[in-house]
Amino acid sequence: MKDSVQQLYNGLLTCKKAVFFGGAGVSTESGIPDFRSESGIYRTVQEYGVPPEEILSHTFFVKHPDIFYQYYRNYMLHPSAVPNAAHRGLAFLERQGVLTAVITQNIDGLHQRAGSRKVLELHGSIHRNYCMDCHQSFGLDIILRGDPLPRCTRCGGLIKPDVVLYEEALDETVLSQSISQIQEADLMIVGGTSLNVYPAAGLLRYFHGDVGLVLINRDETPLDGRADLVIHHKIGEVFQRLLDFYPSSQSTTSE
Numbered sequence: 527m528k529d530s531v532q533q534l535y536n537g538l539l540t541c542k543k544a545v546f547f548g549g550a551g552v553s554t555e556s557g558i559p560d561f562r563s564e565s566g567i568y569r570t571v572q573e574y575g576v577p578p579e580e581i582l583s584h585t586f587f588v589k590h591p592d593i594f595y596q597y598y599r600n601y602m603l604h605p606s607a608v609p610n611a612a613h614r615g616l617a618f619l620e621r622q623g624v625l626t627a628v629i630t631q632n633i634d635g636l637h638q639r640a641g642s643r644k645v646l647e648l649h650g651s652i653h654r655n656y657c658m659d660c661h662q663s664f665g666l667d668i669i670l671r672g673d674p675l676p677r678c679t680r681c682g683g684l685i686k687p688d689v690v691l692y693e694e695a696l697d698e699t700v701l702s703q704s705i706s707q708i709q710e711a712d713l714m715i716v717g718g719t720s721l722n723v724y725p726a727a728g729l730l731r732y733f734h735g736d737v738g739l740v741l742i743n744r745d746e747t748p749l750d751g752r753a754d755l756v757i758h759h760k761i762g763e764v765f766q767r768l769l770d771f772y773p774s775s776q777s778t779t780s781e
């Protein structure tokens with residue numbers, strides 16, 4: 527891994543603008559399971575008798591909000607998780623002026639907690655919730671309260687998390703900002719994503735930068751062949767090593 531991290535570091539020294547695109551694997555070292563790997567919730571959670579893609583779909587939310595919320599609270603909400611070295615490393619690179627944006631499929635808000643400012647959340651956030659009737663906004667607290675169905679304190683309407691469920695479209699503004707960031711970058715780092723979920727995974731085709739495409743993922747992905755450098759390793763450990771190359775990171779990245 528040492529040589530690969532050195533190559534990544536060299537790329538970061540050479541590039542003018544780097545962009546990061548990531549997914550659930552970025553947060554597994556913070557204790558949040560991903561969806562599709564061996565230890566992901568798609569394989570470990572069978573008790574509902576319905577595939578997770580169905581439970582996390584718009585149709586299911588509308589028909590069975592009580593079961594949706596049971597699953598969502600049990601498996602998608604991890605309020606005590608804290609950022610790991612990958613989140614901290616990305617925030618550090620942004621502060622250094624090298625990284626222009628984190629584009630994420632994650633909904634956990636850990637990049638912002640680590641200090642990243644430009645975070646494009648393709649699939650929304652557990653921290654934003656709204657009333658389906660009057661559109662009043664709520665934080666995460668109202669979902670964590672424990673009422674089987676979270677209800678609007680103003681009008682009693684059902685509250686929906688501002689996360690993109692299966693069958694729902696991505697936010698056009700977030701998507702177009704992500705495409706612009708990728709088109710303007712000369713180095714793209716992709717990490718902790720199986721690259722199975724479209725349209726998000728399709729974003730890679732907008733990258734034409736000449737410094738290169740770096741892919742950091744524990745397991746193989748269908749797009750490994752497109753990358754200039756592939757690192758099959760835990761992303762938190764990769765970033766921990768990368769940060770060792772930057773003496774100034776040592777005092778600012780310990781959460």
Ligand code: CNA
Pocket residue numbers: 548549550551552553554555558559560561562563566631632633634635649717718719720721722723742743744745746759760761762
């Ligand atoms: P996925 O399909 O579950 O794939 C995760 C990938 O990450 C797998 O290929 C793993 O090999 C890899 N991986 C797991 N741990 C690590 C690690 N420590 N270092 C490097 N690689 C690792 O998840 P995707 O992000 O590709 O799919 C997108 C879905 C997952 C989005 O809709 C997300 O909202 C959703 N999701 C988000 C979270 C979160 O917010 N933390 C958690 C679970 C699922």
